[in-house]
Amino acid sequence: MTFSVRLRHHLSDFTLDAAFEAPDGVTALLGHSGAGKTTVVQAVAGLLRPDEGRVAVGGWVMGDTAAGVWLPPHRRGVGYVFQEGRLFPHMTVRRNLAYGCRAQGRGVEEAEFDRIVHLLGIAGLLDRRPAGLSGGEKQRVAIGRALLSRPRLLLLDEPLAALDEARKQEILPFIEALRDEAGLPILYVSHAVAEVARLATTVVVLERGRVLRSGPTASVLSDLEIVPSFGPRSAGAVIEARVVAHLADGLSELRTSAGALLLPGIAAPPGRLLRIRILAHEVILSRARPEGLSALNILPATVSGLRTVPGDCVMVQLASGDDTLLARITTRSARALALTPGTPCHAIVKSVAVAPQALGDG
Amino acid sequence: MALGLSAEAWAAVLLSLKVAFWAVAVSLPLGIGMAMLLARKRFPGRHLLNGLVHLPLILPPVVTGYLLLVTFGRKGVVGAFLYDTFGITFAFNWKGAALAAAIMAFPLMVRAIRLSIESVDPGLEQAASTLGAGRLRVFATVTLPLILPGVIAGAILAFAKAMGEFGATITFVSNIPGQTQTLPSAVYAFLQVPGAEGQAVALVAVSVTLSMGALIASEILARRLHGRMEGR
Numbered sequence: 001m002t003f004s005v006r007l008r009h010h011l012s013d014f015t016l017d018a019a020f021e022a023p024d025g026v027t028a029l030l031g032h033s034g035a036g037k038t039t040v041v042q043a044v045a046g047l048l049r050p051d052e053g054r055v056a057v058g059g060w061v062m063g064d065t066a067a068g069v070w071l072p073p074h075r076r077g078v079g080y081v082f083q084e085g086r087l088f089p090h091m092t093v094r095r096n097l098a099y100g101c102r103a104q105g106r107g108v109e110e111a112e113f114d115r116i117v118h119l120l121g122i123a124g125l126l127d128r129r130p131a132g133l134s135g136g137e138k139q140r141v142a143i144g145r146a147l148l149s150r151p152r153l154l155l156l157d158e159p160l161a162a163l164d165e166a167r168k169q170e171i172l173p174f175i176e177a178l179r180d181e182a183g184l185p186i187l188y189v190s191h192a193v194a195e196v197a198r199l200a201t202t203v204v205v206l207e208r209g210r211v212l213r214s215g216p217t218a219s220v221l222s223d224l225e226i227v228p229s230f231g232p233r234s235a236g237a238v239i240e241a242r243v244v245a246h247l248a249d250g251l252s253e254l255r256t257s258a259g260a261l262l263l264p265g266i267a268a269p270p271g272r273l274l275r276i277r278i279l280a281h282e283v284i285l286s287r288a289r290p291e292g293l294s295a296l297n298i299l300p301a302t303v304s305g306l307r308t309v310p311g312d313c314v315m316v317q318l319a320s321g322d323d324t325l326l327a328r329i330t331t332r333s334a335r336a337l338a339l340t341p342g343t344p345c346h347a348i349v350k351s352v353a354v355a356p357q358a359l360g361d362g
Numbered sequence: 363m364a365l366g367l368s369a370e371a372w373a374a375v376l377l378s379l380k381v382a383f384w385a386v387a388v389s390l391p392l393g394i395g396m397a398m399l400l401a402r403k404r405f406p407g408r409h410l411l412n413g414l415v416h417l418p419l420i421l422p423p424v425v426t427g428y429l430l431l432v433t434f435g436r437k438g439v440v441g442a443f444l445y446d447t448f449g450i451t452f453a454f455n456w457k458g459a460a461l462a463a464a465i466m467a468f469p470l471m472v473r474a475i476r477l478s479i480e481s482v483d484p485g486l487e488q489a490a491s492t493l494g495a496g497r498l499r500v501f502a503t504v505t506l507p508l509i510l511p512g513v514i515a516g517a518i519l520a521f522a523k524a525m526g527e528f529g530a531t532i533t534f535v536s537n538i539p540g541q542t543q544t545l546p547s548a549v550y551a552f553l554q555v556p557g558a559e560g561q562a563v564a565l566v567a568v569s570v571t572l573s574m575g576a577l578i579a580s581e582i583l584a585r586r587l588h589g590r591m592e593g594r
Contacts, residue, residue, distance in 0.1 A: 045492055073491040080492040086485050090507045090590065099503075103495035129590075149493045 001058035003027060003153065003185045007043050009050035011036070016050070016209040025201025026179045026186045028217070030193070032229075036209040037189050041157050044187065045080045046073040057153045057185055074103070079151030083158045085138040087130035093141050094126040100149025113148065119181075120144045120174055136167035140174060147182070154178070154186045160195060168195075175199055193234040194353075197221055197277045205229070222324040224307040224317050227280075232311060232328065236279035236353075239323040243272045251296075257321030258299045263352055277353040280315060283327035284348040287337055297349040301325060303339050314339075318347055367568070371561050373540050374548035375568055381456055381544055382524035385464035386471075386517050393468060393516060394509075397475035418530070419469040427533025430462055434534075458535035459542050463524035471520040478512020479505070511587045518580040522573050545569055 006019040016036040020027075031037050042048035044055050046062065054064040062078070063070040073080075079100075087096050097117070101108045117123050120140045130138060139159055146154060156175065160168045176199060179186060190196050196203060196217070203220040205212040207229065213220050220226070222237045241254040241261060252266035254274065261276075268274055290298065301318035309315045314334040318325040325347055329337075339345070367375070400412055418426050434441040434452045444450045452458035482505060490500045506513075528546040535542040537551060545565060552562035 047488055047492075072496075073488065074494050074496050076492070077494075078492055080489065082485065082489060084485070086483075086489040088486060088490070088504060099490065099495075100493035103490070103493050103499055103503075145493065 001185055003057050003187070005040065005044060005053075005055050007040060007050045007053040007055075009039055009043065009048075009053070011039060011209065014209045016040070018204075018206060018209065018211045020204045020211055020214045022185070022202040022204070022214075024183070024185055026175075026188050026199050027202045027204060028196040028200035029187060029189045029204050029206060030191065030196050031206035032191055034208075035206040037191075037206055038157070039209075040206070041080075041155060041187070041189055044153070045078045045155060046071055046076045060152055077150070077152040079146030079149055079154045081139070081142050081146050081154070081156045081159050083161050085130070085135075085142040087133075087138055087141055087145070089130050091129070092126065093122065093128050093130070093133070096130065096141060097126075097145050097148055099145060104149070108148075116144050116147050119177060134167070135163050136170045139163065139167075139171055143171075143174065143178075147178075151184065154182075154184050156186060156188045158189055158191070160190075160192070172198065193221070193230045193236075194277070197236065197238045198275065218324065222317060222326050224305045224315060227307070227315050227326065228309050232309065232313070233279070233281060235315065235326055235328060236277050236282075237323065237325045238275060238277050239325070241274050241276050243268050243270045243274065245270055256299070257323050258301065259321070261299075261349070261352065262296045263354065266354065274354055278325060278349055279351075279353070280326040280328035282350045282352075283325060284350065285316060285318075285327050285329055285333070285337060285339070286346045286348060287343075289346050290348060293348065295348045295350060297352070299325070299347045299349065301345055301347045303341055303343040303345060305341060306334065306339060318345070320347060366560070366564050368561055370539050370543075371548055371552075371565055374543050374545050374565065377456060377459075377540075377543065378525050378545035381459045381463055382521050384457075384460045385467060385524040386521045388460070389464040389468055389471065389520070390513070390517055393471040393520070394475055394506075394513060396468075397472050397479055397516075398505075400472070401476045401479040415472055416469045418466050423466065423527075423529025424533050426466065427462060427530035430458075430465065430530065430534040434458070434461060452535075454535050454538065454542060456535075456542060459531050459544055460524075462530040462534045463527040464520075466527045466530050467520035467523035470523055471516040474516030474519055475509060475512050478509040478515075481512075482508045511584045514583050514587075515580050518576045522576050525572060526569070 001024060002021055004021040007016055009016045016039050018036065018040060029037050029040060039048065043050045043053060049070045050065065052065050054066065055062045061069065062076045088099065098108045120143060122137065122140050122144060125133060125137060125141065133141065160171055163171065179199065188199060200217045202215065203217050204214040205220060205226050213223055213226050218238045227235045239256055241256045243266060244253040244255050246252045251262045251264055254261045254263060299320045301320035303316055304319045305317035307315045308331065312331045313328050314331050316327045316329060316339060318327060327347060396415060400408065432438050436442065436445060436451060436453045441452060452461050487500050487504055490504045495503065526546055531544060532547055537543050537547040543551065549562050549565045552558040
């Protein structure tokens with residue numbers, strides 16, 4: 001089901017003029033605060049009526065100002081998970097979860113209720129009230145509440161922003177499970193590139209009310225045009241790697257389109273496809289194939305683009321097999337190596353971030 | 363008679379309870395509606411309406427009573443219409459006393475409810491609407507339960523005010539024993555008669571007891587509701 005959004009809305013300091021289309025899966029809306037993310041989200045949920053716009057999921061048109069239609073929130077079927085959870089303080093967790101079913105005049109279906117409660121690991125909280133829950137627990141209940149309202153689109157508005165790192169790690173696997181199992185389009189709003197790299201199928205980058213880029217995660221996140229807006233430590237490439245074997249010394253062998261990687265701490269079984277993220281500042285470039293180096297992972301690559309970034313550095317985009325890598329090196333090094341598009345080189349990967357959840361067995 | 367109250371004094375206590383009950387019962391939904399309107403909606407004339415609601419609080423009660431008389435009296439604009447169309451009259455009966463009490467207590471009720479509405483996070487109502495609840499359901503299942511402590515406080519405050527209303531009542535419906543003689547009117551009447559001070563003092567004791575009871579009841583209720591939301 002295609003999820004398509006087209007909005008034009010005048011805000012106090014700029015005009016939001018954004019349009020994007022996304023296939024199934026998680027569509028991440030990435031941008032700094034003030035980029036217009038909240039306006040997009042509110043318009044999609046029906047909490048705001050834009051000057052002009054159209055929002056549709058598959059054939060379900062939730063709003064089309066040209067046709068004079070802009071459905072109110074309660075008739076849209078958009079499951080909205082807010083940053084702060086927004087659980088009803090006067091109800092138990094169980095009644096919070098059942099709220100959508102009751103509001104829609106249908107009973108709670110036991111099997112569905114149990115499945116979602118177990119998926120989110122909140123079975124032990126059902127008789128508690130929101131005031132007694134931790135931030136992570138509240139957010140899981142909020143996700144469950146949205147899912148039980150049987151939405152046609154799930155909207156996650158910075159659901160992790162108010163949580164500390166440990167709580168984030170507690171929630172992320174649930175969102176991954178939703179992406180892989182629920183078959184429900186998800187709009188995920190964030191300003192954190194790491195979350196987006198891990199979760200998103202499609203990325204839409206928003207800046208000052210405009211769509212800077214939109215497309216598949218790997219290609220958008222390695223796009224030299226937008227990389228500077230992420231900040232120096234957030235830039236990095238997302239590639240897929242298949243687990244080949246677990247070796248006797250604790251390392252695992254993974255295959256990418258460019259060659260083999262040896263990584264520690266991989267639990268996924270052989271055959272599983274993993275999404276891995278290689279940060280630009282974790283990559284070293286060498287013209288000759290290096291010898292006598294402690295680094296295990298060296299991928300052959302060809303320079304496909306260069307861009308000067310703040311801090312006297314150059315962001316180098318590399319074609320490596322079918323994948324795109326990024327390396328951030330100093331301007332001096334770039335000059336010394338005489339890097340230009342087409343230069344063959346070797347990318348030495350110092351470390352790799354791996355999403356613990358598999359991408360599927362496909 | 364019980365508590366040393368004469369039949370006339372008892373009649374005044376019972377009448378006051380009846381007047382205060384109906385004054386609060388009928389004006390409570392209106393008070394909630396008015397508080398919602400003033401707290402949430404922005405419209406031209408909002409400040410004027412707010413002033414109008416608060417007027418009985420600052421006008422001399424006698425003036426309010428007089429205005430009621432000329433408006434709701436048998437020959438008043440509204441009064442004549444109500445009598446001719448529905449056969450309802452407020453002049454010199456307990457209904458008139460209830461009307462006067464309700465109008466005098468209305469600003470206190472609206473203030474208490476409005477404060478609690480302003481403390482409700484509209485985000486919770488938005489959340490309810492995204493889950494499929496229409497406006498009425500959102501109000502009934504989210505807004506109303508959350509403002510309940512304020513509603514109860516407003517109702518009890520209004521009840522106490524209605525029990526004690528004197529100036530507007532005596533001006534509008536006079537002081538007819540058994541018909542419009544409320545507790546404060548009776549205290550006033552007893553104080554005018556030599557030798558009836560005992561009755562006046564007994565009524566004062568009843569009045570203090572009822573008011574204190576209402577106050578304590580509202581405290582306990584508010585605390586219990588608050589505790590429920592803190593997850594206890």
